[in-house]
Amino acid sequence: MTDFAPTTLHLRTLGDALVTLNGQPLVWPARSAEELLWYLHAHPQGAYRADVLADLWGLEDTPTATNRFRVALHRLRATLGRADAVTEVRGRYLLHPELLAASDTAALQAGLEAARAARTGDEREEALRRALACVDGEYLPQVRAEWVEEARAYWRAARVRAHVALSSLHCARRECPLAAQTLLRAVQSDPLIGEDHHQRLMTCLAQTRGRFEAVEHYRRYRRYLREEVGDTPMPDTVRLAERLKAGELLCWAAEQEGQAAESKR
Known part of the structure; x- marks a missing residue:
């Protein structure tokens, strides 16, 4: 053969x-x-x-x-x-x-590995987009069995990592609409990826779609935590939501850079 x-x-x-x-x-x-x-x-x-x-x-x-x-x-x-x-x-x-x-999961994995090895931001973005180009939903969505859940969670996490990494690139370049769009896909795939990502998304949404979109995302996230996890947002997230409600336009990347500069003094 x-x-x-x-x-x-x-x-x-x-x-x-x-x-x-x-x-x-x-x-x-x-x-x-x-x-x-x-x-x-x-x-x-x-x-x-x-x-x-x-x-x-x-x-x-x-x-x-x-x-x-x-x-x-x-x-x-x-x-x-x-x-x-x-x-x-x-x-x-x-x-x-x-x-x-010969599988799309191999292409996704190869793209993530290429992104980690990339020497420039442009190379990393190209690798991440190549990885995400093969993703069109959950792993083996037609299968309803316990044996698939571990692999499904693994590939979901890989997809989310690619979205988060790509969003971070856009955020560093102050490409706010692209950062918001990509990060939104990440949190939709896994609402529990980390509260800092929800905070960053809230600031991106306020910058690109207005404070009402940002606050609405906060409310959806708060409801998700209450109904699915039995928890509440962290105090930092609550304070951020209040600042956005009051009309402040915040840039997550700029604030992180400012905090880093302050810590070096």
């Missing part, structure tokens, strides 16, 4: 669960084969057969269940067109690295 050409196969997991070959969706001979693919993708370090059987199909590792696993595995390999699509290493079943590399 020949290796996959790197541009022909693509696994889309962020916002969808779709495999395409030469731009065309693969036709799965059985649902179990597709389920096995996504399970192994969510466990890139591999998984034991007993765990696959229990998590995917609620089965114990019996001879009958083992046969079901073998059939699903055979169909998965046949559909993808290579016998080494899934390998077994010390009892753990793993997707071939080329399959993992």
Whole structure:
């Protein structure tokens, strides 16, 4: 069997669960084969057969269940067109690295790594935008099972990190509308990313959309904390909201720079 050409196969997991070959969706001979693919993708370090059987199909590792696993595995390999699509290493079943590399999550990870290694702000922005270009929603949104939650949280956090990093670049350049837009996407994805991000967003919204938008975000955040967490905003956030209500136009980046300069005196 020949290796996959790197541009022909693509696994889309962020916002969808779709495999395409030469731009065309693969036709799965059985649902179990597709389920096995996504399970192994969510466990890139591999998984034991007993765990696959229990998590995917609620089965114990019996001879009958083992046969079901073998059939699903055979169909998965046949559909993808290579016998080494899934390998077994010390009892753990793993997707071939080329399959993992053909995924949108690999592109997201590569973009984040390139951003960390970037030498200039422009290079970092390009890498972050490249990372976010492949993101179109939650990881494997069609899957409703406990086994996907850890991977879903991981990739959600990766997406949020990219949005926050890009927003910080815009903020440092005083590109307030872009900073607000990008940071808003981050807090919408994960409202608990950190209260300092909500504070920065409030100041960005006041600068770009007016104090009413800023205060409304504060109220939504306060309601979220009360209803979902059973908590209240920090005193600093409450004081910031009051300042914005009073009509102050604040710049988070400028205030942070001022505090840093003050601390050096």
